[in-house]
Amino acid sequence: MSPARSGTGAGTRPKRPTMVDVAREAGVALRTVSRVVNNDPTVGEKNLAKVQAAIAALNYRPDERARQLRLGVTGTIGAAVRRIAEVNPELAAIEHTARSSGLTLLAASTDFDEAREREILISMCRQRLDGIIVEPIGESHGYLQPELEAGMPVVSMDRPMSGISADCVMSDNASGIGMAFHHLHQHGHRRIAYIGDSERVFSGRERAGAFRASLRAYGEPLDGLVHTGEITAQRVAAALETALHAAQPATALVTGNMETTIAVLRQLGRDQASRIAIVGFDEVPLADLLQPALTVVAQDTARIGRTAVELLRARMAEPDRAVETVVVPLDLIVRGSGELRA
Amino acid sequence: MSPARSGTGAGTRPKRPTMVDVAREAGVALRTVSRVVNNDPTVGEKNLAKVQAAIAALNYRPDERARQLRLGVTGTIGAAVRRIAEVNPELAAIEHTARSSGLTLLAASTDFDEAREREILISMCRQRLDGIIVEPIGESHGYLQPELEAGMPVVSMDRPMSGISADCVMSDNASGIGMAFHHLHQHGHRRIAYIGDSERVFSGRERAGAFRASLRAYGEPLDGLVHTGEITAQRVAAALETALHAAQPATALVTGNMETTIAVLRQLGRDQASRIAIVGFDEVPLADLLQPALTVVAQDTARIGRTAVELLRARMAEPDRAVETVVVPLDLIVRGSGELRA
DNA sequence: GCATCCTAAGATAACGTTATCTCAAGGATA
DNA sequence: TATCCTTGAGATAACGTTATCTTAGGATGC
Incomplete structure (x- = not known):
């Protein structure tokens, strides 16, 4: 049985037993305890039992910090x-x-x-x-x-x-944007807008760039279709206003990351969201429960x-x-x- | 300028400089370097400068493991x-x-x-x-x-x-369930069902118990209204079947945690979800974008x-x-x- | 019967820090 | 001028492990 070792004076954390304490308790050398702890097979039955008993009695736990310091x-x-x-x-x-x-x-x-x-x-x-x-x-x-x-x-x-x-x-950001664009294009959309994160961020830069390249590749003009910057409710509202109420309004949207997708959905509200095609970059939690369920380009x-x-x-x-x-x-x-x- | 210390032989990780190395480089004692590192004010200007220079030259970073071992x-x-x-x-x-x-x-x-x-x-x-x-x-x-x-x-x-x-x-699980029940009761519901996690889990036990207590307090019978167990699509489907197609069908649901809430929503599908009142225990991501938006009892x-x-x-x-x-x-x-x- | 070899186990030195002493130099005081 | 602080700085001992030697003692070889 282990001796009661709680309450070594108020406010002071009791010291934990070390390998030395275990060695003393078991009546063996420090090195032998180390061997037991590390499952070294070169320990005799007698000593093995004594050390294990001492470990249990003292509730000894090796100190990982010391071990790591030594091990490197x-x-x-x-x-x-x-x-x-x-x-x-x-x-x-x-x-x-x-x-x-x-x-x-x-x-x-x-x-x-x-x-x-x-x-x-x-x-x-x-x-x-x-x-x-x-x-x-x-x-x-x-x-x-x-x-x-x-x-x-x-x-x-x-x-x-x-x-x-x-x-x-x-x-592969560029391919992902390309897939989203191509998918919407296939469903008949010609005016496709992009709303995404700031181009000061690497991924924002790559994705916006890829979107512009898609527009060019399909021979569409870029006017008022690409909106990037910090994602805030106001910015998203302004971007949507520009894209959806232009002379030639966008009929589809690509959103550049999860945050943007959610902000756009919130801004559109339930009615509009069911009229405008959207492909989001990044998976969104509960995307399948939304109405309509959300089509996304998902990262692996x-x-x-x-x-x-x-x-x-x-x-x-x-x-x-x-x-x-x-x-x-x-x-x-x-x-x-x-x-x-x- | 620091000497190039990369590539100390293929496959072997180069050794990082220690306090001893810094001391040697600066031509002072180990203890003095320690003082500098710990912002001890009792270091002369000359030595301070020398040590700082040595630290920069060697790109020395103190080893947190050794420090923690020593400090306790x-x-x-x-x-x-x-x-x-x-x-x-x-x-x-x-x-x-x-x-x-x-x-x-x-x-x-x-x-x-x-x-x-x-x-x-x-x-x-x-x-x-x-x-x-x-x-x-x-x-x-x-x-x-x-x-x-x-x-x-x-x-x-x-x-x-x-x-x-x-x-x-x-x-305060019990109060939370009570609030959910009371809220639905106030909106005219008399047959209110509960679907929640296994009662082998503490919170599942507490919440199901509190729900039963609510039913009793309002004098409603418990028959077929309380469903607990592991959350799977089948279990949730069975529970809903029992609750919604009984002789006296439930008109409202309390779901016992986020996982259950989501499973129930998936199971109900879009049409049914807009006919049955639901109060979920725990906040659900994008709860405000669902249709109808989800009323929940949220933990702080x-x-x-x-x-x-x-x-x-x-x-x-x-x-x-x-x-x-x-x-x-x-x-x-x-x-x-x-x-x-x- | 003696040298050799293996096995179990102990002493002791690291690992890289911080803390406790100790000490030398220099200025203030009597 | 001798003594006493004060201040800066160096030796050295922990902290709790693992690794390198070394050694005692029995089994084996010829």
């Missing part, structure tokens, strides 16, 4: 994403893949804030994580250069980092997350391998909103 | 929730509150799996986190008793843990998350304080689906 590796990778605690299938895939590789995941939210992102990344480096996956927010990541040189594996997800060269996994988020971990592990195993960028294709998911005729 | 505290708290990477406002609040308290958050998904939960919690104990918040899944948490006795602060969220006595913050998730961190910090500061359970009230959010008349 932490068995933990970091993920700096925009928001944990929001629907984030990439992060779910990262967590799942990491776990099945025996890696612990430390996830943190950059909250769309460049300074916060930097704090988190530096902190992860100080914690000597085995590697970092980042969904980059900031425009310049040059400050990571020393870390890369010091051998910290870093993989960027969803968009590349500027100022440094690191592995990257991202969706599971594959993106999985690939991010795989790229990271590859670099952890082989720090000097060539930098790689993986581009993942998207899928058109047909549900109704994109099939309304012009 | 990690400045990190753990959160074992059902799913990170899903909408989880409690977790968002925890992260926010932790950050503004200067604490790092380590979040992990138990994935509704008891064994996984146990793994995570034990791992967090081994990492000697400063405290743990857990949204309990398993039925017995007795294995945490030694950890509690060893001074590990643990707070449970959303439901209590059985087998041990720990601080807890949770919603932000307050729950914040309170969890506060309880944890209180126990970290004062390990021997009395165990506390905080019950948080809910809010009825009226949007349409709950105001359909009988």
Whole structure:
């Protein structure tokens, strides 16, 4: 039986037993306890039993910090994403893949804030994580250069980092926009508008650019059809006003990301939403319950997350391998909103 | 200028400089570097400059693991929730509150799996986190008793843990169900059915019990109106069949959690959903865009998350304080689906 | 019967920090 | 001029592990 070890004086946290305490209790050397803890087979039956008894009696738990300090590796990778605690299938895939590789995941939210992102990344480096996956927010990541040189594996997800060269996994934005455009065009639409995120953001830039290219490829004029910028109710309202009430009004919309899609749906209201064809970029929660159900171009988020971990592990195993960028294709998911005729 | 320190042989991770290296580079003692790193004011200008230069030249970053080992505290708290990477406002609040308290958050998904939960919690104990918040899944948490006795602060969220006595913050489930029932009753409904999660789960038990109590309080019979169990499409379909096609069919529904609400909406389809009054327990994403918009009893998730961190910090500061359970009230959010008349 | 080899287990030195002493130099005080 | 603080800075011992040696003791080989 273990001695009662609670309440070592008010307000003070009781000390936990260490390997030394276990060794003393068991009457063996420190090294022997270490062997038992690490399942080293070269321990005799007698000592094995004594040590196990002592561990149970003292409720000993090895201190992971000391272990990691000594070992050099932490068995933990970091993920700096925009928001944990929001629907984030990439992060779910990262967590799942990491776990099945025996890696612990430390996830943190950059909250769309460049300074916060930097704090988190530096902190992860100080914690000597085995590697970092980042969904980059900031425009310049040059400050990571020393870390890369010091051998910290870093993989960027969803968009590349500027100022440094690191592995990257991202969706084929241009093809995705092309698919959305083509789908609406096939359903008879000729005036198709695009509303999307700011072009200061990499993905916003890529998608708007691809949309303009689609318009040009199909020989349509660009006038008043492409609206980009911060997503706010006012901006979306203004964009819709311009697009839908022009001399030649748009009959279909492509929305550049989930946030935009939701904002547009809110703005349109129930009546209008059933008259204008919409294809959203990115999956939207409960998209199938909306009226009409929402047609989207969906990123292969599971594959993106999985690939991010795989790229990271590859670099952890082989720090000097060539930098790689993986581009993942998207899928058109047909549900109704994109099939309304012009 | 720093010497090129990349590529120390293929496949091997280059060693990072340590405090000793910085001391040598700067020509001062190890202790002086430590003072500089920790902003100790008792360092002369000359040495301060030399050390700062050396730190920059070598790209030195303190090793957090060693620091924590020496200090005894990690400045990190753990959160074992059902799913990170899903909408989880409690977790968002925890992260926010932790950050503004200067604490790092380590979040992990138990994935509704008891064994996984146990793994995570034990791992967090081994990492000697400063405290743990857990949204309990398993039925017995007795294995945490030694950890509690060893001074590990643990707070449970959303439901209590059985087998041990720990601080807890949770919603006032009974009042919430009462509010939903009362609201529907006020709108003329007399046959009100409940569909909810398994009663093996604490919250499922509490909510179903409260619903039965409401029926009794209003003098209504319970026959065929209360349906609990694992949430699957078949089960929900069967429950709806029983409730809606009885001799005295239900005209209104209370759904016991978000998952159930969504399953019920999917099952009802668009036409039926606009004829049957529904009040959901828990907020649902895009609830305002549904048709009719969804009336819900919403938990004060932000307050729950914040309170969890506060309880944890209180126990970290004062390990021997009395165990506390905080019950948080809910809010009825009226949007349409709950105001359909009988 | 003695050298050799294997096995179990112990001493002890890292890992990279911070904390406790100690000490030297210099200015103030009697 | 001798003594006492004050201030800056260096040795060195933790923190709790794992890894490298070393050693004692019995089994094996010739």
